[in-house]
Amino acid sequence: MRGARMTKASARGVALLLAGSLALAACASDEEPEAGGDTGGGAAAENLEVGLAYDVGGRGDQSFNDSAYAGVEAAVEALGGEVQEFSPNEDGSDRVEGLANLAQEGFDPVIAVGFAYGESIAEVAEEFPDTTFAIVDSSVAELGVENVTGLLFAEEQGSFLAGAAAALKSETDHIGFVGGVEMPLIQKFEAGYVAGAKAVNPDIQVDVEYISPAGDFSGFGDPARGQILARSMYDAGADIVYHAAGGSGTGVFQAAAETGNRAIGVDSDQYQTVDDPELQAVIMTSMLKRVDNAVEGFITDYSEGNVQGGVDITNDLASDGVGLATSGGQIDDIQAQIEEYRQQIIDGEIEVPTTP
Known part of the structure; x- marks a missing residue:
């Protein structure tokens, strides 16, 4: 049994979590963390527990998902902690459940990779207001949810x-x-x-x-x-x-x-x-x-208590968020x-x- 903090969920959220079991593959460090951070971040490095929810295809696509994982991996290597991964099924019908399970298990922050999580993350973030979320490729400015950050690109x-x-x-x-x-x-x-x-x-x-x-x-x-x-x-x-x-x-x-x-x-x-x-x-x-840079930067900001929720961060040529290899x-x-x-x-x- 992990010693992570369990965030509070509503009765609806708990029912959602009991809907079925998921295949969550954990990639943990040797040191077991104790707790996640507050909504605004600020978890001690050794307590960093990152939940990563992939887009269609999961890790191994040699592209989008792998870039997100590389960012998490770099952050965990620099700051310590662990990451737990979730890959949705083919039709994506378990996205809400996957995000909710990561949050319920105490992973914080939870990062969703891909616009397809747009509706799911808004629903789950409201159920877990003490968990910090981020989503790649989807704007959160209009969601009205203060514990989600949008990581966008030009x-x-x-x-x-x-x-x-x-x-x-x-x-x-x-x-x-x-x-x-x-x-x-x-x-x-x-x-x-x-x-x-x-x-x-x-x-x-x-x-x-x-x-x-x-x-x-x-x-x-x-x-x-x-x-x-x-x-x-x-x-x-x-x-x-x-x-x-x-x-x-x-x-x-x-x-x-x-x-x-x-x-x-x-x-x-x-x-x-x-x-x-x-x-x-x-x-x-x-x-x-540079999904890797955006994800790593977000996790670093979280660890330092510098995450501003409810806003979008756009990565462009000026910030080296995009470019040519x-x-x-x-x-x-x-x-x-x-x-x-x-x-x-x-x-x-x-x-x-x-x-x-």
């Missing part, structure tokens, strides 16, 4: 640089974009990418496809479909395809390898995270969405142009669109 800015890089490196003046789910968040990636490419070459052709429609999150975990869509782009003459498709991005890399073309990764430095040398070779760059050296020759675009965005000379 994906369109980083994607603009990816589009500029693609246009500068393309030999066919024809590139592509594969999105996981056709929804506003992923359309930010598309909008920025197309704008960046057009800034370099107004006449460039940019093919756009989505793996699944809005509301169907399977598009983030369907590499076979990602491969088919990217292959059709390559066969039509595109020589670089950028994906914002989570675990489906592996299929885009496979299509690039099959056709002798190149691809652009997303979220993590995917040149470093893929475990297949053939796929690594085709990754020209990756649009870095240089691993592999394939964009070394265009760094001067990329840096010029980056500075123009930071200075407000270029306003990047957030919708296609």
Whole structure:
């Protein structure tokens, strides 16, 4: 039996917790912590107990979820403590229960990875007002819940640089974009990418496809479909395809390898995270969405008692919250142009669109 503080839940919350058992995989340090922090944070480092609820696909996607875990891992390594993980089932119907269980078991803060937790986290945060929550990719400003922080990103800015890089490196003046789910968040990636490419070459052709429609999150975990869509782009003459498709991005890399073309990764430095040398070779760059930095920073703020709930924190080019990876050296020759675009965005000379 762990010695963690149990937060108070309403009768409804308790009933929710008894609805069923979950597979929660714990990754604990040798030292057992005793208690979590208050709503505003401030837990002693050795008492840090982090709950991490993953997006679709869980840890091992070599992208979004893995980046979040890397941030938690870095914070725990620096501050001490432990982390307990939760992965939702395929349809996400157990998200509320998963978050509630983490809070009930005394983990604090609890971090939800992905916009799909938007409604769930508001419900659970009200049931556990003494627990500090954060959510990646979902605004909390309108929720009216004071113990949740939104960790947002200017994906369109980083994607603009990816589009500029693609246009500068393309030999066919024809590139592509594969999105996981056709929804506003992923359309930010598309909008920025197309704008960046057009800034370099107004006449460039940019093919756009989505793996699944809005509301169907399977598009983030369907590499076979990602491969088919990217292959059709390559066969039509595109020589670089950028994906914002989570675990489906592996299929885009496979299509690039099959056709002798190149691809652009997303979220993590995917040149470093893929475990297949053939796929690594085709990754020209990756649009870095520093979920790891945002999560680590939030946990550090929590440990120091500096979390301000009920607000959104946007990570952009100016804060190095987004950017382009240089691993592999394939964009070394265009760094001067990329840096010029980056500075123009930071200075407000270029306003990047957030919708296609």
